[in-house]
Amino acid sequence: MKITRISALALSLAAAPVFASDLDLSLTNDSVKGQVNFFGTQDELQLGAGYTYHEGSRHIGNVDFHAQGRTALGNLPTTAGIGLRGIAWDDDQVDGGAVGLGGFATLNIPDVPGLSFTGALHYAPSILSFGDSDDMTSVELRGSYRVIRNAEVFAGYRYLNTELDFRGSPDINLDEGVMAGMKIFF
DSSP states (O other): OHHHHHHHHHHHHHHHHHHOSEEEEEEOSSEEEEEEEOSOTTSSEEEEEEEEEETTTEEEEEEEEEEEEEEEETTEEEEEEEEEEEEEEEOSSOEEEEEEEEEEEEEEOTTSTTEEEEEEEEEEOGGGEEETEEEEEEEEEEEEEEEETTEEEEEEEEEEEEEESSTTOOEEEEEEEEEEEEEEEO
16 A cells, blocks of 8 residues: 555655656655645636645645735735635545635745745635544745756745544644755756
């Protein structure tokens, strides 16, 4: 079963340039994540899919759908999106998921070409959660620098938390930590 998952991930990463706009790979101390976005920042819609493997056999998948556009915050050119992030997760004894409402914004710094900052927040209350999840919060913050025309490196913080649907159960952090990675544009 483990070989099948690794083979499927390798195949999907190899096929990404055929149908994707960008491929995002990131690491924390306990996890690795791959994200494929299908449309560029100039398009009015964004569709993406990702997979995270967290140490200890936790598997997390996500599908994103956002309306996006260009705007400005102050004098900073910004790409912003509002929409949905569907997250499903599986651990040894429990599993669940949710459809979070939220969005993202990427601010470009004109005085330093190539430098940008991105923030994303999605929240799912219990009505939009399923399985063993009672609610879910997803936050990601990153600073990026485009080193060449079609690639950038980034560092930031990722937080994915859910409350379990069992009476008296604490929240669990499905994925949390300082991250580093790279994004390749096609």
